[in-house]
Amino acid sequence: MQIFKEKQPLITTLGSYKSSGKTIGLVPTMGALHxxxxxxxxxxxxECDKVVxxxxxxxxxxxxxxxxxxxPRTLEQDIALLKQAHEDLLIFAPNANELYGEKIISxxxxFQGLEKVMEGKYRTGHFDGVGTIIKLLFTIIQPDKAFFGEKDFQQLQIIRKLTEILKLPVEIVGCPILREDSGLARSSRNERLSSLHREKAAFIYNTLKKSRQLFGTKSADYIVKWxxxxxxxxxxxxxxYFEIADTQTLKKAEQKKKGAQYRAFIAAYADDIRLIDNMPLNN
Known part of the structure; x- marks a missing residue:
């Protein structure tokens, strides 16, 4: 396992792998790994020869x-967890100045409207920050593929749009949501939940499942109100918020259109801890 805190040694190491024809995968995280x-x-x-x-x-x-x-910032625990997963990973754990320089701004x-709904509506500037950090990481690492969880589905679609806008030669791979036994979507924020809230937060998943059942016979407006x-x-x-939206455009579903794919999106607070989840409704 190789650990890099500065970008230049990482760029040099990856360059040697690329020159020998190896493919590079990137898994961007904010730590507190699970x-x-x-x-x-x-x-x-x-899917890749080397993974950062x-x-x-x-x-x-x-x-x-x-x-x-x-x-949560748990770098030592994160490294230990990754070491158990695979000995041959490359870990890039820079500080903010290493990535941004002196001005830490977005x-x-x-993103052609993808950034203005749901998470973008409630979190000012959030997706500018996401776009900025992903662009920086892609520039440094130049991966062949980058892997993102579908729990942050809006973010996934925005990153796909980012690569399209910037014409970046990176394949964006969406990976299925991993859930706890209760159905609660795994998240670093779950570790901050009290035992009671962790148990009760399974209500989010159960509500999404029921919404999917209702989607076969009820309108989007009916389900939102329910x-x-x-x-x-x-x-x-x-x-x-709870919204039903077109999977591709993320536009709110006014009425179901034949051939379109829809997802239900939800954000809720357990005390002061914000949880998000989503689920496909008709695929």
Missing amino acids: EGHLSLVKQALE VSIFVNPTQFDNPQDLEKY EHFD VEDEFKNYPYLELE
Whole structure:
């Protein structure tokens, strides 16, 4: 296992692999790793000769300074976990100045409307920060493939759009959501949940499953209203949004269109901890 905190030694090492024809995979993370991350690493190892796992809590994608401050930073544990997964990984764990230089600010991107709904609506500047860090990582690492979890499905679609806009030769691979036994989507934020909230947060998954069942016979508006009412009667979680949207455009479903694919998207708070999830409805 090789650990890099500076970009130049990593660039040199990757250059030697590329010159010998090896393919490079990238799994970008913000650390606090769990089985969901390891599933991405496993898929990357199956599809690429060499895999870089980046560990970096990106300040420019947080609209809430308290959320940034509270975000878990567990580098030593992350490295140990990755070492158990595979001995031959490359880990890139830079600080902010190494990536951004002296000015830690976002670029502005036009993602053609993908950034203005759901997460973008509630988290000002979030996707500019995501686009900025992914562009930096792609520039440094120049991967053949990059692997992202579908739990952050809107982010996945935005990164696909980023590669299209910038004409980057990177294949973006979406990986299935890994869930806890209760159905709760695995997330670094889960570690901050109390035992009670961790148990009760399974309500999110159960609500998504019921929404998928309803989607066969009910309208999108009916399901949205049903979910909102369910959360009003559930004291353990506070709903921020629930939307049914076209999988490709992320536009809100006004009425079902033949041949279109739809997903349900949800964000809710357990105390002060924000949880997101999503589920395909008709595929």
